[in-house]
Amino acid sequence: MTDATAGQPAARPRREKTSLLTQDGRTKRRNAAETRFKIYGIIAISIGLLFLMGMLITIISNGSRAFTQTFITMEVTLDEAVLDKNGNRDLADIRRVSTFGYAPLINAALENKVQDLGIETLLEDGAAMRAIMSASAAAQLRDYVLSNPDQIGETVEFQFLASSRVDGYLKGRVTRESIARDRNISSAHLLLIDDLMEQGTVERSFNLGFITGTDASESRPEQAGIGASMIGSFFMMLVVLALSLPIGVAASIYLEEFAPKNLFTDFIEVNISNLAAVPSIVFGILGLAVFIQFAHLPQSAPIVGGLVLTLMTLPTIIISTRASLKAVPPSIRDAALGVGASKMQSVFHHVLPLAMPGILTGTIIGLAQALGETAPLLLIGMVGFIASEYPDGFVGGFLDPNSAMPAQIFEWAKRADPAYYERAWGGIIVLLVFLMTMNLIAIILRRRFERRW
Amino acid sequence: MNDMRLLERDVDTNDIKIAARDVQVYYGDTHAIKDVNVDIADNTVTAFIGPSGCGKTTFLRCMNRMNDTIDIARVEGVIKIDDEDIYDKNVDPVQLRAKVGMVFQKPNPFPKSIYDNVAYGPKIHGLAKNKAELDDIVENALRRGAIWDEVKDRLQEPGTGLSGGQQQRLCIARAVATEPEVLLMDEPCSALDPIATAQIEELIDELRQNYSVVIVTHSMQQAARVSQKTAFFHLGNLVEYGSTGDIFTNPQDPRTESYITGRIG
Numbered sequence: 001m002t003d004a005t006a007g008q009p010a011a012r013p014r015r016e017k018t019s020l021l022t023q024d025g026r027t028k029r030r031n032a033a034e035t036r037f038k039i040y041g042i043i044a045i046s047i048g049l050l051f052l053m054g055m056l057i058t059i060i061s062n063g064s065r066a067f068t069q070t071f072i073t074m075e076v077t078l079d080e081a082v083l084d085k086n087g088n089r090d091l092a093d094i095r096r097v098s099t100f101g102y103a104p105l106i107n108a109a110l111e112n113k114v115q116d117l118g119i120e121t122l123l124e125d126g127a128a129m130r131a132i133m134s135a136s137a138a139a140q141l142r143d144y145v146l147s148n149p150d151q152i153g154e155t156v157e158f159q160f161l162a163s164s165r166v167d168g169y170l171k172g173r174v175t176r177e178s179i180a181r182d183r184n185i186s187s188a189h190l191l192l193i194d195d196l197m198e199q200g201t202v203e204r205s206f207n208l209g210f211i212t213g214t215d216a217s218e219s220r221p222e223q224a225g226i227g228a229s230m231i232g233s234f235f236m237m238l239v240v241l242a243l244s245l246p247i248g249v250a251a252s253i254y255l256e257e258f259a260p261k262n263l264f265t266d267f268i269e270v271n272i273s274n275l276a277a278v279p280s281i282v283f284g285i286l287g288l289a290v291f292i293q294f295a296h297l298p299q300s301a302p303i304v305g306g307l308v309l310t311l312m313t314l315p316t317i318i319i320s321t322r323a324s325l326k327a328v329p330p331s332i333r334d335a336a337l338g339v340g341a342s343k344m345q346s347v348f349h350h351v352l353p354l355a356m357p358g359i360l361t362g363t364i365i366g367l368a369q370a371l372g373e374t375a376p377l378l379l380i381g382m383v384g385f386i387a388s389e390y391p392d393g394f395v396g397g398f399l400d401p402n403s404a405m406p407a408q409i410f411e412w413a414k415r416a417d418p419a420y421y422e423r424a425w426g427g428i429i430v431l432l433v434f435l436m437t438m439n440l441i442a443i444i445l446r447r448r449f450e451r452r453w
Numbered sequence: 454m455n456d457m458r459l460l461e462r463d464v465d466t467n468d469i470k471i472a473a474r475d476v477q478v479y480y481g482d483t484h485a486i487k488d489v490n491v492d493i494a495d496n497t498v499t500a501f502i503g504p505s506g507c508g509k510t511t512f513l514r515c516m517n518r519m520n521d522t523i524d525i526a527r528v529e530g531v532i533k534i535d536d537e538d539i540y541d542k543n544v545d546p547v548q549l550r551a552k553v554g555m556v557f558q559k560p561n562p563f564p565k566s567i568y569d570n571v572a573y574g575p576k577i578h579g580l581a582k583n584k585a586e587l588d589d590i591v592e593n594a595l596r597r598g599a600i601w602d603e604v605k606d607r608l609q610e611p612g613t614g615l616s617g618g619q620q621q622r623l624c625i626a627r628a629v630a631t632e633p634e635v636l637l638m639d640e641p642c643s644a645l646d647p648i649a650t651a652q653i654e655e656l657i658d659e660l661r662q663n664y665s666v667v668i669v670t671h672s673m674q675q676a677a678r679v680s681q682k683t684a685f686f687h688l689g690n691l692v693e694y695g696s697t698g699d700i701f702t703n704p705q706d707p708r709t710e711s712y713i714t715g716r717i718g
Contacts, residue, residue, distance in 0.1 A: 261524050331561035335624070337522065339574035339631055340551030349573070350563055 066426020239306020248317030284376030324358020598626025618649025
């Protein structure tokens, strides 16, 4: 329909004719710039990977040793004259014998073992030798007797933990020079250990107790485990998930789909973003003031930790949920409204299913963040308490004092004994395994729920 | 343009289905629709034509209150369907939209199965008492959407897996499944090839038996082919409204003439 071809200005002088086979200056410069940019990118990624590798290597080399422990195997005669003077196997009587009462049995067993194996040592008796054993050995023996009173009078084989110094010696942490001024152990003990190692009585093996156990006192790092605080973390995450997912998703759906756009909702929006940037320790002191001092919830309990971490996780979940709701194409909403669906039907039948992968990913990332959070736990007392007991049942899991994995790691790293330092690294490996598992779940959920439109 | 055919086409003198009086639409400070008065007849295809940004789609979206979903949009004036003001405060837009179906410019099937796409409307409006009835409704709608033969063997496959033209016909089937009285179509063929367009135009002509169809289109040929009445919009004004034959062969307004002869727009 147009007749615009007529009356065009005279054609401009044509470009110089060039060959396609040679690059002109401009093209060369553009290509060079592109190559340079690619090199910068590769350098940036290499640096990132290098840091990651360095981190992983350090963590694994420092932490993996925490998963093995030195054990001493020996036969102990459960002497009736010591353990049950009346001889009637009455548990109340047996219980009266404290761990101090068991010490002589261990001394005797150790002395026998050394004599049987024909090892010569400078240490005069079993009591002196006992420094190679963990202080937990007597308690282990007593627990065994209390649960098997019929074994009194028999000789039973036990696997006791070696003391942390011996363990350190085997792992190369403790040397003859470093114990020169150590009153807990002497080089005579180390000689004894060398001999016992040859005979196979002392060996290093995988230590399940580190993963399932509870924390121990400062003097027995060999006995400490991360199990109890793992349970604490688990119950905290239950609280966080149960509260932050519904609250966060409901808040974001309302803000994104229903709320009128006015000054007030803008204000809320800005504040949610600000909340995401608030240092976690602020949430900790808030939790201390509100949940413990005002609401009188139990101190050091995972329920309080969970509530505080919920406050911290909510902004993350709200922001990611809103982003994934925004990403759902408006044509889907139009389509639903066009066939006469109500606003709520269009959101719940069509928008939410499409936003699900994003919501779940955001939630899991929020949870992972909460799992690794330490600072707020310091303020609500989840670190002052040493998690030396497992919680009682399901309700106890929420209300009994406990610690959490990062708080436990912090506590170990704080202690003087280098054996605890090793355990702190080991705890970090456990924590990282948890975080990676959660990220893996996030990826799997994403894949599963992802749909094209 | 098929001028000969246009002249011969009889214009139905049906009852008025939609009556708009002094309709103004504002997007924030922008005055998008100015003083539009129009009567849309029942069992008729009415085409809205005009250059881009002239307010055709905006006005179309007023008729099922889709503009309510845009926060800054404000509608003034009166639009009556069957003599009932649809902007009355007692009117629930959800109920209105069940009565006034809509087909969008871009095919937008739900990311669900073909069956669920069509069954969704009847389900939420409670049109089917049981599965068998729902199956009937779905089959009927798909037949009326002229897509039944192509999809009857794969009703459980995703609607998003169909070709563009099939998707649009699926969307039409979805719209008719809720038994609307008016069907609004916003450039339904703009994303389609000529063959799919022809199929949909044929379909629109059939739909006229049961519905009042309002179609926004950029193609004047399409308006001439499918509609009985045509309204020409320019810069937010309804410039001219009349039978399609008159608009295309004997426009009263110089702007209409310029547009249909291709000088503006």
